[in-house]
Amino acid sequence: MRIRQHANPTRTYYETFRGVRPRFEPGRPIEVEVGCADAQFLFERAAQDPSRHYVGLEIRDELVDWVNKKAAATGAPVVAVFCHAQKHLAEVFAPASVARVYVNFPDPWFKRRHAERRMVDDELVTGLASRLAPGADVFMQTDVWDLALAGLEAFEGRDVWYANQAGPWTFWRAGNPFGVRSWREQNAEETGLPIWRMRFTRTAAP
Numbered sequence: 001m002r003i004r005q006h007a008n009p010t011r012t013y014y015e016t017f018r019g020v021r022p023r024f025e026p027g028r029p030i031e032v033e034v035g036c037a038d039a040q041f042l043f044e045r046a047a048q049d050p051s052r053h054y055v056g057l058e059i060r061d062e063l064v065d066w067v068n069k070k071a072a073a074t075g076a077p078v079v080a081v082f083c084h085a086q087k088h089l090a091e092v093f094a095p096a097s098v099a100r101v102y103v104n105f106p107d108p109w110f111k112r113r114h115a116e117r118r119m120v121d122d123e124l125v126t127g128l129a130s131r132l133a134p135g136a137d138v139f140m141q142t143d144v145w146d147l148a149l150a151g152l153e154a155f156e157g158r159d160v161w162y163a164n165q166a167g168p169w170t171f172w173r174a175g176n177p178f179g180v181r182s183w184r185e186q187n188a189e190e191t192g193l194p195i196w197r198m199r200f201t202r203t204a205a206p
């Protein structure tokens with residue numbers, strides 16, 4: 001399968017929601033990976049605990065199709081949704097309905113001149129605060145220092161809605177606590193790259 005290396009999220013094409021809304025069973029917790037690519041992380045989470053819904057948000061539609069075919073073939077409770085994560089959270093999730101969000105390696109726009117294409121920004125952090133349930137977890141990790149700082153700034157700048165589990169303006173030093181890895185995380189660990197991690201608790205809604 002041919003997969004574009006990048007999709008430019010500033011294109012007006014991505015402003016309209018063109019994805020398929022998943023159906024969620026009431027009472028079944030929802031975990032979300034923003035920018036899931038092949039959703040390795042979610043498939044591994046689903047194998048650990050199949051009682052939950054695992055939703056990957058992804059702007060490259062070829063990957064969305066690939067993930068959904070794999071989910072259908074394996075019966076895993078994983079679904080990918082084609083969307084622009086910052087713009088379409090409210091199309092996919094009811095308010096305060098999400099139990100946990102993962103933001104794993106939200107590259108590729110790490111150059112400063114491409115900052116407007118980045119995924120973790122004020123819009124995403126605000127949108128997530130309204131979809132996350134009180135007490136829900138946010139986990140972010142990256143091997144790009146600039147993106148780690150931008151992520152910390154985005155969540156910490158909204159400290160009325162999120163509490164940093166490591167303490168204010170502090171990275172999470174205890175590693176990935178979930179026992180599963182995304183493809184980028186696996187790659188970074190195998191090649192010895194540093195990884196900066198953050199964990200927040202959603203305390204209040206906007």
Ligand SMILES: C[S@@+](CC[C@H](N)C(=O)[O-])C[C@H]1O[C@@H](n2cnc3c(N)ncnc32)[C@H](O)[C@@H]1O
Nearest residue numbers: 035036037058059084085104105107182183184
């Ligand atoms: C570097 S990949 C990381 C994939 C996976 N999370 C991992 O750690 O292996 C980042 C993914 O985010 C997706 N992405 C970037 N901007 C996005 C946006 N605004 N909405 C949804 N997905 C986005 C990209 O298409 C890409 O697949």
